[in-house]
Amino acid sequence: MDAPTTGHPQRWKILGVLVVSLLVVVLDNTILNVAMKTIADPKAGLGASQSQLEWAINSYTLVFAGLLFTFGVLGDRIGRKRMLVTGLVVFGIASLASAYAQDPGQLIAARALMGFGGAAIMPATLSIISNVFDPRERAKAIGVWAGSVGLAVAIGPVVGGALLEHFWWGSVFLINVPIIVVGVIAVLLLVPESKDPKPGKIDVFGVLLSIAGLTLFVYGIITGGDSGDWAQLEVWGTIAAGVLILAGFVLYERRIDHPALDVKLFRDPRFSAAVAAVGLAFFAAMGVMFFGAFYLQMVRGYSPLETGLLFLPFAGAQLIFAPQSAGLVKKFGAKAVCAVGMALVAVALSAFVFIIDENTPIWVLCTVFFIQGAGMANVIPPTTEAVMASLPREKAGVGSAVNNTIRQVGGALGVAVLGSLLSQVYRDQMASHLVAFPENVRHVASESIAATYAVAAKIGPAGNALIPAGNESFVHAMHWVAAGAASVALLGALAVLRWLPGRPVTPVQVAEPELVDVS
Incomplete structure (x- = not known):
């Protein structure tokens, strides 16, 4: 007879609350992807350059990643519920500041403050899951948690596109506020407080x-x-x-x-291979999402709302397959599931190199997005479970912080490295098309495809030839970036095959969940 569960009686309701809290973090970043073109527009937005757009993403991510260590440990010390509520409130205030930013510099600073709030939210959600669920149910709960990321990825671009068609660009940040209000109320009512009985120093x-x-x-x-x-x-x-x-x-x-980061944890092959797979997967995915929004809106001419809808296959695949990954791991083992997932990501990214161009049928692109999403859905849940299963419940905040830090750093580097490669190749490709223009025009027009379109609109008939040249140059640069991202995904698959255990690991049973109710 199975031993009685040690989980919290309301654990599934609590999971629902945590999903809402997680949605606000992921939703904002996916909304931002479709808003980048508008923010780059000098009239409708802030006139942000490609570098400033990258920093609008990376200022958030760098603060987020840098503070995850501290907030993971601090949550274990003072209470995860307290950290979660604090993070939601700060995130809401920063969302208001982002919505009403007057220039790219203010937006970057407000996004950094959002990263501060997000750093308190993300590790708290995962560590609370680890505490309120029995280890036997944890993998399933983490699958739902990861699937909610897919839900946010699905909702974000669509909501962002709809807002941009009817309101000003700042509305994509203002939408966070009602979600945060609901999240704070639900956390206060349902989520129990928990902490480490033997906390360490910060x-x-x-x-x-x-x-x-x-x-x-x-x-x-x-x-x-x-x-x-x-x-x-x-x-x-x-x-x-x-x-x-x-x-x-x-x-x-x-x-x-x-x-802040116990590097001795990386001696465990299960732990090190899992975090490596997470980091490499997000390196590839975030870089592709960055250029994908520009490809759809600039090269293909879709509106922000249409762009959001076209990202639905990627998000939908995660929403469908992430909750199923726990069952696949039990049947085939984490190594096989993760390796296949990384391979699917590599296949999808390779498709960008060989079959995606200026005239590719849109159903083909949607199929590629779906394959990439299915691959991600079979990488994140089992690797996250491997990380969390390596640590006792009272250290859940540390495990969550490591997992989320590697993910965010991987995403930040993906945007930075692949975004820089995109800019470099685009600039080189545009050089031959700009020789007849003055130096100041050449410099501005070669900065990005958005800048090329802006220059073409300003100089009238003489700029007509720049539009097809910009599209061609961008697609060429996109192929290089996709090839780099596919190589990274393939490297992740090899790391999984080499170091991740081949059989499911039975988590250590804990007699009672460490829950300190202070309400």
Whole structure:
């Protein structure tokens, strides 16, 4: 006879509340993808450059990733419910600031504040799941948690497109507020407080090192891609400084007794292979989502709402397959499921290289998105479960922080590296089409496809030839980026095959869930 469950009596209702809390974080980033063209418009938006658009994404992600260590540990110490409510409130305030930003600089700063709030929300949701669910049900719950990401990915672009067709660009951030209000009320009513009975110290210096290292590293990559000159000191110097600081961060974390990131965890093959797969998968996915929005809106001429609808196959596949992944892992093992998932992602990205161009039938593109989404749905839940199963419940915040940090850093680097590659190749391809124009026009028109369209509109009939040239150059650059992303996904599949255990791992049973109800 099976032992009685040690989960919370209202665990499935609590999971629903956590899904709502998670939706607000993922929803905002997917909405932003379809809003980038509008934000880049000098009249309808803020006139943001491609570099500023990348920083609107990366300012959020870098703050998010840098603070996840601290907020994961802090949630274990002072209470995960408290951290979740705090994060939701801060996220709501930052959403208002983003909506009413007057220039790209203000938007980037407000997005950084949103990253602060998101860093408190994300690890709290996953660590609360680990605490309120019996280990035997945890994989299924995490599958639902991951599937909700697919739901947010599905809703975000559609909602964003609809808002942009009827309201100003700031409405894509303002939509967060009612969701946050509902989320806070539900958390206060249903979610129990929980914490680690033996919390450790907070590694303030380690967190500062990680923030500094990540910021310098990604800033150097974005600057190199934006300027096209990788030899300048500002580019290679900041990249080198970032690498050195991150190396110092790892060495420091190995020597202290209260690390923000316990690097000894990576000695466990299950743990290290799982986080590597998560990071590589999001590196590839976020880079593709970044250029995909521009491809659909600029090259193919779809509206923001239509673009959102065309992303539905990617999101729908995650929503369908993510909750099923736990059963597949039980039957075939995490290694097989994750490897197939990464391989599907690589196949979808390869399709961008070989069959997606300016005239590809849209049903083909939707099929490719669906395959990529199905692959992601079979990577994230089993790898997340592998990470969480490696740690006891009282350290759930640490496990959640590591998992989400690697995911966010992978996504940030994907946007930075692949976005820079896109800019570099696009600039090189456009050079031959701009030789007859003045230097100032050449510089602006080659910055991005959005800039090319803007210049073509300003100079009248003389700019008509720039539109097909811009489309052709963008598709060529997209092929290079997709090839790079596919290579990364394939590398992730090889890492899974090499290090992830081949059989399902039975989680350690815990007699009672560590729940401290302070309500």
